[in-house]
Amino acid sequence: MITPVIRPRRLRSTPALRRLASETRLHPADLVLPMFIREGTTEPLPIRSMPGVVQHSIDSARRAAADAAAAGIGGVMLFGVPEKRDAIGSGATDPDGILNVGTRALVAEVGDALVVQTDLCLDEFTDHGHCGVLSVDGSVDNDTTLERYREMALVQAASGSKLLGLSGMMDGQVAAVRDALDRSGFVDTVVLAYSAKYASAFYGPFRDAVESTLEGDRRSYQLDPANRREGVREAQLDIDEGADIVMVKPAGSYLDVLADVAAMSSVPVWAYQVSGEYAMIEAAAANGWIDRKRAVAESILSIRRAGADAVLTYWAVELATWLNERDAR
Template identity: 80%
Template sequence: MPRVRPRRLRATPALRRAVSETRLHPSDLVLPIFVREGVDEPVAISSMPGVVQHTLDSVRGAVNEAAAAGIGGVMLFGVPEVRDAVGSGATDPDGILNLATRVVADEVGDALVVQTDLCLDEFTDHGHCGVLDAIGRVDNDATLERYREMALVQAASGSALLGLSGMMDGQVAAVREALDTSGFIDTAVLAYSAKYASAYYGPFREAVASTLQGDRRSYQLDPGNRREGLREAMIDIEEGADIVMVKPAGSYLDVLSDVAAASDVPVWAYQVSGEYAMIEAAAANGWIDRQRAVHESVVGIRRAGADTVLTYWATELAGWLNDGVVA
């Protein structure tokens, strides 16, 4: 007869709750939101069932619902009508992302952390995260100048947390300096530190109507590189990042765990569009229990070390947590 019986602590729901190592709370979740210019009603994203491109009006309802659910924040992405080589719309105070930021900050700025994507890919006609040089390569240092300009406009529009997702060398230091010298010392910086050149971004390309030509492997990380992800996070922390992030989440839990173990700032993870789409597709076919799979996928990301998870299920999952449907 075994003397040590770990099953004792799994015998009842009450015991399982009492010894649970990882718990989710609505405030652990951030909802990514797309706002599109030039539409009169929300536009469904076919590859992401349940997710839409919002109008400036409909986004109000979405963020109020998120606030009522008690999630931690919203990350805003803009989808402009017109794009050019340098992403001019990104630094136009009346561009779609900056307009949306003002709307959302005014609506729920006291209840949610209003966050903005600081990257040029949605605004350039070539779809890259920076400006291109004469032979078509992404020019790192010229891009940093654009990021500085974007940071100031986004901060002035009411963003409390700038999500630096472009993976340019030195981007954290450049943006932090621009913010501090212009008086935005309280605007925080979220560094997408370990952002991998992943196949899981496919549905996101539809969500932002991407015009990408080529790929982003010259600046995003090789999926096979684990140590490099940690190195990038440590560089960003040294440059002044307030939070660092690993993206995608589910296929990079080892990197997430490494970063969480080494970081002295909060560590977040982004459960990206492809991760969302796969669970939704499997659930739609009756192959998995949707609610359990959604909850388990986010618990796994938290268990690996993420303090906060960006997920398209944030509001819905928070509702389940609030209702006690999942724990």
Template identity: 75%
Template sequence: MSFPVHRPRRLRQSPAVRRLVRETAVHPAQLVLPMFVREGITEPVPISSMPGVVQHTIDSLRRAAAEAAASGIGGVMLFGVPEERDATGSGADDPRGILNVAAAAVVAEVGDAVVVQTDLCLDEFTDHGHCGVLAPDGSVDNDATLERYASMGLAQARAGSAMLGLSGMMDGQVGFVRAALDAEGFTETILLAYSAKYAGAFYGPFREAVDSQLKGDRRTYQLDPGNGREGVREALLDVEEGADIVMVKPAMPYLDVLAEVRASVDVPVWAYQVSGEFAMIEAAADNGWIDRRGAILESLTAIRRAGADAILTYFAVEAAAWLRA
């Protein structure tokens, strides 16, 4: 009889051995929890397409942020849902606007136990739902939008946000916001660039979460799902403009882009496990088609294995408890 020379199974023979030789692991500190806060409500409002996720009041947001900090995760990313919207998203840079008030409240609650981050984009605040200011012909005016982003970034920095998530996919947004922050003395404010953000089909539940007013699509500024090299190019441009961290979004449909970006830049690379990814796991698990805990942890491991240094995920607090155990 001929026996194999190589026996890789030796390293799979027990949980202890598998744990010892595991190539990729996820740590709670590498997880960031996205959170929604809505103006004008008195109780948290469940999001029907995202089981277990809610639009928070300021008070419930503070409590949830404290729970998140206690779980050992690395950060929270805040999204605001205003009562009123207009064409330029004026609530975005109003110091009394919901997102800026929420940022200040969370910073007061948790300090620097977690990194408090805020979404820097106009889509939640505009009555047309686009991520920027519209030109007379209805297109998104890139350069006029940069002016709004700079003002929004300053408002968030003044509210105490440690990291600004530039998610609008406007050309030059990183350099423009960086210059505005530095000119006002906010040289320590971190910029997270959503560099490779794709115009895909996985954002539906998020649009319920922020009560999106969008008509049409965002394909003139978010990336075409067929373009991998373009995602790498965008990341390189953002690093050149001063991004401290770059992002790939969504995560699992774009693991190839994530790996290419990780190999191409020398700054941290993050990924966002978006609302559609979350909802698919929850729906399949609810139907008994997959093991929920196993699928969540496997998906996070896959994103880490592809190169993500940190992951935005709605599973953050729950996964952190499993990982600690």
């Protein structure tokens, strides 16, 4: 019998050795919690396709944000769900619109403890559900939309948002928003570019969460799932335009793109573990097909391993609680 000389299993032989040899670690500060704030509700409303996730009232959002801060996560990303919508998404730039009111409330509650962030996109506020203003022919007018994004950026920054998540995938959106912010004195407001945002099937439950009115699809502005290099190109363009952080979305099915972007980026790289990824694990766990806790942790660990500096995930607070309990032992 030949005796192996090289034995990689040595480093896997005990829990202490595995911990010491671990290449990637999870920490609460690397997690961001997406939150939905709904206009006109006084209590949290469950989202059918996302078990455990709710549309918050202002009060319940404040409580959830306080819990998030206590868990030590990095931040919360806010999405607004308005009662009324129109063709240009007027509610997005109304200082008294739900997203801006919610932002002020959470900044007052936890603004010193974590980073309050806001989604900068029109889709939640338009009656057609697209991420921009429509042309006469029904297509999204890129440059007219940029003007709306500039207006949104100023209102969100004035409401106290420290980080603006540009998720609309319009050409030139980073440059437009950065210019608007700097000209108005918001030079310290951070711009997160959803650079490689793909036209994915995994967004379905999110559309329940924001009560999307979209008919058709967003393939004329979100990336083709078949394209890898295009994601890197978009990230580089956003960096060149002044993005402080770039994003890959979804995460789990695009780990190759995430790794590519992380390898070339001179700024932090984040990834969004989207609603469909969340719902699939929850559904499989509810049926007893997988170990829920291990699957949740492994799914987020893989995103970090691929190169994400931070992860937006609906499990942010729950995972942070597990990590805190582990570290307390």
